[in-house]
Amino acid sequence: MxxxxxxxxxxxxxxxxxxxxxxxxxxxxxxxxxxxxxxxxxxxxxxxxxxxxxxxxxxxxxxxxxxxxxxxxxxxxxxxxxxxxxxxxxxxxxxxxxxxxxxxxxxxxxxxxxxxxxxxxxxxxxxxxxxxxxxxxxxxxxxxxxxxxxxxxxxxxxxxxxxxxxxxxxxxxxxxxxxxxxxxxxxxxxxxxxxxxxxxxxxxxxxxxxxxxxxxxxxxxxxxxxINAQEFKDAADSETAQAMFGKVRASLQDRPLVVGVDRLDYSKGLEERFNGYARFLKDHPEHHRKIVLTQIAPPSRGDVESYQQIRATLDSLAGRINGEYSDVDWTPIRYVNQGYPRDELAGIYRAAKIGLVTPLRDGMNLVAKEYVAAQDPKDPGVLILSRFAGAAMQLKDALLINPYSPEEMSDAILRALAMPLDERQRRWRAMMDSVEKQDIxxxxxxxxxxxxxxxxxxxxxxxxxxxx
Missing domain, CATH: 3.40.50.2000 (Glycogen Phosphorylase B;)
Incomplete structure (x- = not known):
């Protein structure tokens, strides 16, 4: 051999x-x-x-x-x-x-x-x-x-x-x-x-x-x-994932979670994502205090100036949005500059009602597939996915958006929050079939x-x- x-x-x-x-x-x-x-x-x-x-x-x-x-x-x-x-x-x-x-x-x-x-x-x-x-x-x-x-x-x-x-x-x-x-x-x-x-x-x-x-x-x-779909499903059912799931849900006080997980990179569309979420908060004040975006963005390539700039931009943008919309017991954006092991991430994905994967351009984007694989089949979340990610060619039942448009992102978040269970299950099942068939x-x-x-x-x- x-x-x-x-x-x-x-x-x-x-x-x-x-x-x-x-x-x-x-x-x-x-x-x-x-x-x-x-x-x-x-x-x-x-x-x-x-x-x-x-x-x-x-x-x-x-x-x-x-x-x-x-x-x-x-x-x-x-x-x-x-x-x-x-x-x-x-x-x-x-x-x-x-x-x-x-x-x-x-x-x-x-x-x-x-x-x-x-x-x-x-x-x-x-x-x-x-x-x-x-x-x-x-x-x-x-x-x-x-x-x-x-x-x-x-x-x-x-x-x-x-x-x-x-x-x-x-x-x-x-x-x-x-x-x-x-x-x-x-x-x-x-x-x-x-x-x-x-x-x-x-x-x-x-x-x-x-x-x-x-x-x-x-x-x-x-x-x-x-991805290794079966392994990620198993990770989402593990004790570590369940503990993280419980920890996240308890901190949310029954608020729906929107999650993004990306390296700190300008190709990931993080600035545009924050702006789209801010547009949602502006357009839909009825959802104030009722939703949380958690953005996990571990730093990368810190020696490259453009990466230093994107971190400074996001720090400022998250602070501005939180300053404008926060209340004493609610912060609309939780911005985290650290990574998590795969089984803990699986628990975070499962706790999220919406997965927000909105790169400006991406070869594939495995986070989108991981989010799908981590979902509870009985009550799956909704994937909002950039049409410019390679994964959009396979995950056609996600809510596909133009990440450059704050209005599209705002509309997609509203639609995901209101999506009935049967539609969420149908969309998830179609995406999961693709994730399982064309796995690693x-x-x-x-x-x-x-x-x-x-x-x-x-x-x-x-x-x-x-x-x-």
Missing amino acids: SRLIVISNRVSRPNKSGNQGGLAVALAQALRESRGIWFGWSGETTDAFTGHIGFAEDQGVKTATIDLEEQDVDEYYNGYANKTLWPLFHFRIDLAEYARDFEGGYNRVNKRFAETASPLIEPDDVIWVHDYHLIPLGQMLRDRGLKNRMGFFLHIPWPPTRLLVSLPHHSKLVSTLFAYDVVGFHTEEWLESFRHYVEREMGGTVDGDYVTVGDRTIQAIACPIG RWWREVFTSRLMAVEREPAAAETEDAAG
């Missing part, structure tokens, strides 16, 4: 705290089954890059990590990945910063990944590279002579051609994707944007799932990531089955042996 080699920016080791992200949960079992390795950055820095690899094994998952220099982190991670690619790919060209040092650092770190990972890779291994941090890695591995089957999955949106061409050397970056055998996107929209770029800017051709540029043909597919295992198996089916090009040594 071929080993699976997963390469991503960061490595998440299995733990019992329940704080792992969706990608970690998705890949851990596959790595166990294949005796594979997860390779990436440790998150630590070193004075001088040495190429030293730290090996570990936790709960049957083998990991291999490297430390990066401070300059690497500044230019590759904080710079090109999160000041250039992230805003551009989320349609925020106004926030994207273009600097040669950023691009140089990005390529340097990808080269370091290739140099240190390649000795760990055996000829029959299948390589799966993840996300925008490592787009050119496949080409750099090919340059080192690797003939392995190799796939790449993009976890964020792919921007329209008219935006992507603003990136210096955009065609050079996109051309490196043709070193992979299979390239995956969450939605048909992102896939279509990729195809459009290839046809318009690279003179390529598209034939179904096959995309050709020059003499190189790859498979490009839409394959939306899911489905996503992994769809992508890896495509990758495993690729006919591997024999290495030079194998060709010589056959000739002899």
Whole structure:
């Protein structure tokens, strides 16, 4: 059986705290089954890059990590990945910063990944590279002579051609994707944007799932990531979740809860969400003292100026709204800058009558699926979802809104509060069927089955042996 080699920016080791992200949960079992390795950055820095690899094994998952220099982190991670690619790919060209040092650092770190990972890779291994941090890695591995089957999955949106061409050397970056055998996107929209770029800017051709540029043909597919639905249902029924459920409900004094759970990031539409909620309070004074919005927003990327600005904006906005509408025994917004383990989150989701998931642009958004999975089938809450989240393509029975419109958000909150039980159950059941059918295992198996089916090009040594 071929080993699976997963390469991503960061490595998440299995733990019992329940704080792992969706990608970690998705890949851990596959790595166990294949005796594979997860390779990436440790998150630590070193004075001088040495190429030293730290090996570990936790709960049957083998990991291999490297430390990066401070300059690497500044230019590759904080710079090109999160000041250039992230805003551009989320349609925020106004926030994207273009600097040669950023691009140089990005390529340097990808080269370091290739140099240190390649000795760990055996000829029959299948390589799966993840996300925008490592787009050119496949080409750099090919340059080192690797003939392995190799796939790449993009976890964020792919921007329209008219935006992507603003990136210096955009065609050079996109051309490196043709070193992979299979390239995956969450939605048909992102896939279509990729195809459009290839046809318009690279003179390529598209034939179904096959995309050709020059003499190189790859498979490009839409394959939306899911969650471990059964595990999340079980988490919502756990003692920890039930304790959190009781704690939250007791604090609300029978008021309905609206919940949002997002990283502190401008792509999540948090400022627009607060403004939409404020519009609801303005338009519907009859609901004053009768509703609470809890926004959980753990900080992220604190070294990037735009993230510092969004935190300051939200602090000010929450204070203004609470100052205008609060009473001595009621605060309309509870704004929390910390994260919670998965089982506690499941209890919070179940306590919420409304899940408010309103990103301005999102590759998928697993919070929407987690909220659905955590609901009580007998009395489910209502999901209000941005039509610009990848999850909107699957969760069509949510209340879909334009997050830029405070009026739409206000109307959706009012509708959700008044929605009768039978309609809530019908909508929830349809969404839950999708969450359960296209779960995390489905996503992994769809992508890896495509990758495993690729006919591997024999290495030079194998060709010589056959000739002899």
